[in-house]
Amino acid sequence: MKVACVIPLYNNASTVLAVAGDCRRYLEQVVVVDDGSSDLPPHFDRDLQAIGGELIRHSHNRGKGAAIKSALALLNRSDTDYMITIDADGQHLPDDLPQFLDLLAKDGQDGDLIVIGARDFTGKNIPDAEQIRPAVLQFLGETRNRRQLRRQPERLPRLPGQGPQPPKATLLPVQF
Secondary structure, eight states: OOEEEEEEESSOHHHHHHHHHHHHTTOSEEEEEEESOSOOOTTHHHHHHHTTEEEEEESSOOOHHHHHHHHHHHHHTTTOOEEEEOOTTSOSOGGGHHHHHHHHHHHOTTSOOOOOEEOOTTSTTSOHHHHHHHHHHHHHHHHHHHHHHHHOGGGSOOOTTOOSSOOOOOOOOEEO
C-alpha cells in the first residue's frame, strides 16, 4: 500500500518545511502544492527537495480544492493508493500519521475509505478564533438541520415505533 502526504500551501513559509520534514519521517512521498504563495524564500524548492519533498506550483492562488486536485493528478499518474492531506500551518500534527496509516492498513483494503481527523481544539497552539469556530459551525449546522427536517420530514426514513418527529442527525468527529 503506497500512501502520499499532500500539503496544500498558501503563505505559510515559516512552518511548511518543518511540517514536510516531519511528514517524511512517516511517508516516503510528501507533495507540497504551493497555491500562489508570496512569502516563500528564493530557494524554497531546493530546501524542500533536500528533505525529500516534491513541489507543485500554481502561478496564482486558486484555492485549496484546486491544490488538492493538482496533487491528485500527480498521484494518479503513479501507483499511489491513498493520499493524506495535512495543513502547512503546523496545526495538524504529522506525529498523528501512524494512526491514519494503521486505519488504512486495517480498513482500507477495498479502496473505499475516507478517514477524517478532527483537531483537538483544546490545545494551546490553537488560535482563539479556531476554538470558537467548531461550536459556531455545530450550532449553525444543527439549526439548519432542524429547519430542513421540519420542512421535509417525509424524505427521512421512519423506524418502527418512531413518532412523528424525525430523528436529529449528529456528526461525531474522531479526535486524535
